[in-house]
Amino acid sequence: MTETKTQTPAVDTKREPVIRVETVGMDFSGRIVLDSVSMDVYHGETLVVMGGSGCGKSTLLRVMIGSYQPSRGRVSLFGQDITNLSEKEMDKLRLRFGILFQSGALYNSMTVGENVALPMHEHTDLDDGIIDIMVKMKLELVGLRDFGDLMPSQISGGMKKRVGLARAIALDPEIIFYDEPSAGLDPIVAGVIDMLIMDLSKKLGVTSVVVTHDMNSAFKIADRMIMLYQGRVVASGTAAEIKSSADPVVQQFITGAPDGPIPLRMSKTDFGKDLIG
Amino acid sequence: MSENRVVRLLGTVGGAGMDLVLYLGGLGCLFKESLRYFTVLALGLGGRKRGGFRTLFFQMVRIGVRSVPIVSLVVFFVGMIIALQMAYVLKGFGAPQAVPAVVGVAMLRELGPLLTAIVLTGFAGASIAAEIGTMVVSEEILALESEAMNPIQFLVMPRVIASALMLLCLTIFANFIGILGGFTISGLILGLSPNFYYAQTVEFLKVQDLLTGLIKSVVFGTLIALIACQEGLRVKGGAEGVGRATTLAVVYGIVALISTDLFFSWFFFKVL
Numbered sequence: 288m289t290e291t292k293t294q295t296p297a298v299d300t301k302r303e304p305v306i307r308v309e310t311v312g313m314d315f316s317g318r319i320v321l322d323s324v325s326m327d328v329y330h331g332e333t334l335v336v337m338g339g340s341g342c343g344k345s346t347l348l349r350v351m352i353g354s355y356q357p358s359r360g361r362v363s364l365f366g367q368d369i370t371n372l373s374e375k376e377m378d379k380l381r382l383r384f385g386i387l388f389q390s391g392a393l394y395n396s397m398t399v400g401e402n403v404a405l406p407m408h409e410h411t412d413l414d415d416g417i418i419d420i421m422v423k424m425k426l427e428l429v430g431l432r433d434f435g436d437l438m439p440s441q442i443s444g445g446m447k448k449r450v451g452l453a454r455a456i457a458l459d460p461e462i463i464f465y466d467e468p469s470a471g472l473d474p475i476v477a478g479v480i481d482m483l484i485m486d487l488s489k490k491l492g493v494t495s496v497v498v499t500h501d502m503n504s505a506f507k508i509a510d511r512m513i514m515l516y517q518g519r520v521v522a523s524g525t526a527a528e529i530k531s532s533a534d535p536v537v538q539q540f541i542t543g544a545p546d547g548p549i550p551l552r553m554s555k556t557d558f559g560k561d562l563i564g
Numbered sequence: 565m566s567e568n569r570v571v572r573l574l575g576t577v578g579g580a581g582m583d584l585v586l587y588l589g590g591l592g593c594l595f596k597e598s599l600r601y602f603t604v605l606a607l608g609l610g611g612r613k614r615g616g617f618r619t620l621f622f623q624m625v626r627i628g629v630r631s632v633p634i635v636s637l638v639v640f641f642v643g644m645i646i647a648l649q650m651a652y653v654l655k656g657f658g659a660p661q662a663v664p665a666v667v668g669v670a671m672l673r674e675l676g677p678l679l680t681a682i683v684l685t686g687f688a689g690a691s692i693a694a695e696i697g698t699m700v701v702s703e704e705i706l707a708l709e710s711e712a713m714n715p716i717q718f719l720v721m722p723r724v725i726a727s728a729l730m731l732l733c734l735t736i737f738a739n740f741i742g743i744l745g746g747f748t749i750s751g752l753i754l755g756l757s758p759n760f761y762y763a764q765t766v767e768f769l770k771v772q773d774l775l776t777g778l779i780k781s782v783v784f785g786t787l788i789a790l791i792a793c794q795e796g797l798r799v800k801g802g803a804e805g806v807g808r809a810t811t812l813a814v815v816y817g818i819v820a821l822i823s824t825d826l827f828f829s830w831f832f833f834k835v836l
Contacts, residue, residue: 349706381710382712385711389703390702390703392702392703392704393704394704405711406713409711410711410712454711
């Protein structure tokens with residue numbers, strides 16, 4: 288819990304990146320998904336990674352959390368290179384960040400409360416009574432204190448995401464990764480999630496990395512944004528800079544124009560030739 | 565051309581062989597890790613990690629206790645079938661009184677362990693594969709890993725250990741029920757007296773018969789859960805992948821059971 292907090296020097300990490308991604312590339316059976324991505328995330332800021340479906344942003348997220356080994360380049364978390372880390376050392380780092388998965392990824396065989404309690408049970412020596420209180424606190428933070436005894440199948444998609452967030456912050460992480468936090472949610476619940484993300488970063492000083500294609504929420508929560516396109520960073524800057532960017536790719540993404548530099552038709556072969564054979 | 569074909573054929577055969585080796589290697593790795601985590605749990609080396617025994621117990625109930633009715637039914641009927649079929653053969657030799665010994669030996673050495681294992685493959689193996697496969701699809705496995713919890717420790721180990729232990733228990737139980745099936749038929753149709761049946765069974769059966777069956781059952785139980793877990797963890801894609809994993813868990817499970825059974829039969833025949 289709090290021990291993990293005190294281990295890290297708080298102030299001098301200000302300009303030292305918490306996450307450093309250096310020329311990371313990722314191939315899946317010959318297909319290049321990430322070409323070469325470099326970025327830094329600083330302590331306490333909210334960085335939004337945006338881009339269309341299939342631009343490699345989920346892959347980038349998985350590389351950052353150490354679940355994919357990048358084909359090229361290096362990733363460092365808290366100044367430690369994770370690309371060649373042993374499972375054991377990686378597990379130590381994993382306790383310092385939390386992830387909110389796209390669908391919440393709650394353990395379906397456990398109640399909501401047990402989901403939030405599991406990381407505490409496994410990684411701390413706290414008494415059951417204290418863990419119960421902590422679970423209530425975490426659930427209260429996402430507004431679901433009364434729902435601890437329900438099973439994940441009994442609550443809505445939006446609630447699952449909120450519980451997923453409560454579980455992600457169970458061990459008071461220093462970084463939280465969000466994978467499409469507002470995907471599949473109604474505007475109100477999406478707004479609630481955005482508010483929670485901002486709250487966590489403002490009140491607790493958590494560093495956040497948000498992967499999303501929801502531009503509304505991106506502009507609301509981002510301190511800084513980067514845009515991925517075809518496995519490369521095509522734009523980066525503050526929300527205002529991105530908004531006023533002259534880059535046609537960025538503009539198309541913001542306005543949502545169906546055709547433009549990002550083509551409507553993804554096929555690379557000639558249509559006429561393909562028909563005639 | 566023909567040279568090409570030979571090369572291609574060799575490539576295919578080699579590829580399949582390689583896949584098999586990798587598959588078995590995966591099973592071996594899961595087994596090794598499960599054993600390691602079980603030792604840690606059993607010796608209490610993991611410190612105050614709660615829930616380990618509780619999950620194990622939960623899996624034992626789910627795999628073992630819930631399958632008791634279906635196992636009983638199948639084995640009871642098979643006991644009856646063996647008695648009837650053997651009575652037909654043995655009458656030809658004028659030795660219908662050998663039915664109790666035949667039923668007993670067939671049950672203890674072969675049918676008790678094998679049938680229970682096959683029923684369990686369908687009952688538990690399929691559900692384990694579907695369960696873990698769904699967890700892969702819904703990112704639950706990724707969530708476990710990213711919370712520094714090892715899926716082998718949390719998911720595979722309890723299932724493998726529970727399956728091995730419960731198949732052992734179920735087999736003892738199935739042996740008894742199967743013999744009861746033979747007993748029922750002998751009493752009702754063949755007209756053997758209950759006392760005679762009992763005496764014959766006790767006289768002919770050796771501890772060896774029971775033990776060889778039980779050794780097999782532990783191996784069978786381990787195999788069923790290992791294959792089911794491996795199929796579950798290998799799931800790619802969505803619902804389709806889960807469906808395929810479930811099917812493969814049962815198919816590979818049964819193939820593995822029969823082939824290890826053959827090996828054991830040969831081994832016990834040579835050694836004992």
